[in-house]
């Protein structure tokens with residue numbers, strides 16, 4: 565169920581007796597670590613109060629397309645963009661019909677039309693309404709549009725009849741969401757990754773660091789989640805937000821990064837070191853600010869821990885991927901680094917010329933024992949996805965050999 569952790573989920577509630585189960589759904593999603601916003605139709609509020617849903621979701625409930633307060637807090641387009649998934653539970657026959665026709669006559673229907681996130685619907689209605697050709701046709705249309713149908717189940721109905729039309733149980737809805745994020749070439753894989761720079765204090769106001777923005781590492785973390793992996797990202801200071809679905813641990817120094825990685829390396833199958841780790845730190849951190857009272861100031865530096873080599877030396881060593889940023893002799897230095905650090909793969913890039921540090925683009929030469937692939941210059945998100953595909957291929961090839 566870890567896949568739900570950190571996800572942004574909109575729970576849409578339409579009018580139906582099963583709306584009481586939505587309260588439990590929202591409560592369970594929150595407990596699994598999801599961020600939840602609830603959108604209710606006009607009929608839904610006849611069955612369960614927005615106040616209940618607000619208390620359980622921890623967010624204001626959205627009920628109307630033109631509600632100035634909710635709209636001001638987050639408009640329908642913003643909500644549509646915010647979501648990683650929309651789950652309409654219960655979805656009434658009327659709502660399915662409106663959605664199948666692309667109507668945008670209330671907030672929930674508009675949102676479902678305006679979002680690029682995956683939309684799930686959990687139908688709940690009387691068995692005859694469910695079996696009606698119009699409802700069946702609407703569901704076919706929705707499935708063709710990419711909407712995922714969850715249920716309905718067979719059983720006893722609120723109207724006293726028995727048959728197909730019951731909303732799935734909360735547990736089944738949670739499983740469906742979780743499974744959705746468990747597909748992909750890294751499904752079920754635990755992946756640990758470092759990103760960003762590290763900072764080494766000189767005195768209370770100064771430090772040694774580098775130009776790493778963390779963009780490449782964060783893009784790799786995001787691509788890994790999309791490939792189905794469970795991702796922990798240990799990050800030095802960056803201006804980036806933790807990607808959705810990723811567990812982020814913030815660190816500052818190399819020693820902190822090394823400790824955080826050690827604590828999470830057990831049981832991980834893949835380790836990717838994208839961090840630009842400071843190779844040296846001041847041998848002694850001055851307790852007071854250094855004053856400029858000498859013409860020359862000498863700093864004595866000592867080596868920091870090599871986070872990647874430490875992981876690669878573990879008896880339960882995961883598949884280890886390093887990065888190599890070089891200004892010249894790219895392949896030669898990268899090959900050498902791969903061997904020296906005991907890596908399974910290395911992604912090498914040239915720095916400078918609008919590439920690498922703090923740039924939106926990157927290009928990689930990826931090397932592994934007996935193989936090589938170029939990932940051409942592109943946005944870091946695209947490069948990250950290509951890299952993750954390659955890592956998944958090599959990881960599976962290695963673990964099956």
Ligand code: CTP
Pocket residue numbers: 758818837838839840841842843868869870871872873885886887888889901
């Ligand atoms: N790395 C690390 N810990 C360090 C230094 C580097 O985990 N203290 C990782 C980086 O995240 C990267 C890889 O090792 O994946 C290569 O880093 P680099 O600093 O370029 O390697 P070095 O062996 O230090 O080579 P160089 O002589 O170029 O500095």
